[in-house]
Amino acid sequence: MPFLNPKQPYPITLADGSPYRETVHLAAVIDHPRMEIGDYSYFTHSGQAAETAAILAPYLYPFSQERLKIGRFVQIAREVIFITSSANHAMSGLTTYPFRVFSPETITDYQCLPFHDTVVGHDVWIGHGATIMPGVTIGSGAIIAARAVVTRDVPPYTIVGGNPATVLRQRFPDADIADLLQLAWWDWPLDRIERALFHLESGNIAALKPA
Template sequence: MPFLDPRQPHPITLADGTPYRETVQLAAVIDHPRMEIGDFSYFTHSRTVEETAAILAPYLYPFSQERLLIGRFVQIAREAILITSSANHAMSGVTTYPFRVFSPDTIEGYQDLPFQDTIVGHDVWIGHGATIMPGVTIGSGTIIAARAVVTRDVPAYTIVGGNPATVLRQRFTDEKIADLLALAWWDWPIDKIERALPHLESGDIAALRQV
């Protein structure tokens, strides 16, 4: 029986049998028309489960044009935030003040502003307090350092940090990255993933191919 269950709101159970309620599986607790979230992706915060979507992506509204797409096995630390395109203000005029939002007749009146989906690949680790800016695509296997501000796309299996975030290093060689993306282990059945854990944790790509 697999020990990972995508339906569990709280995926961590402490040694004494107590659920750790501050870590939530996003797909199990979020029902948002503009979010698509893969199984086993989690986020840790100290507020209620019902507030999870608003904490993670506070500017993504049901009427937003953009989407937030999060892959499988994404790990999101406390205080991380994904700022989506609906946070933008019009900048073409004299003022950036969003007058229209203060009337129910015109609150959706900024739909003509440019928008882009924000995309987080699979097996991405977003560190404590990191900020992901609108329209960014983060490749699978990437690590975002704590407090980083990501303003541009990040290639797969890259470590970035700083404000604005810059590349610190590539995690593997180009050849290994191509192999990992082709393997796409995150799409395997969960029982196969659990059998492959020793190889996933050791980085033995040759052994992964034999699972």
């Protein structure tokens, strides 16, 4: 089977040979100073490719202090949104109105809130319409259910859902999760992933070790 090209903006090719333009490789279409995105991670949306960063994380600005870090092979469904720290308003005073952001002389003065990076590990599946709140870390292999609102860290290979999102179950026993994190298949060369694809899809962890 033909394997992915991480520099290809549209990773899905339809039966007629045309690219499906609503699914994009994030790293191929986003150039944002506060985003770090691993290869092969994709996002499906109906905007233009150039709008991808603004659709995915609308409050992450070039002058923001926080970062959004997304690992490799992350799968992001439609209407997912990352609410990053720059979306917050100060609540310590009598008003939450951000007066200082409307003047170029004082806009950086407003950057006084706690700013925390939002981090998504590798091989994470984020379901339709999920909202990821500021400063959350999502472990590799986790699954975020559709419409979940993630307000706290998600352990690796854990399924969460609801508002606020709570743990539904672990995907695998602890020992298997430890093995998967040590194997870190997402860092393998593509030819090795291709050779191991059957075992990746079938859930045969033991067979991956000599792959």
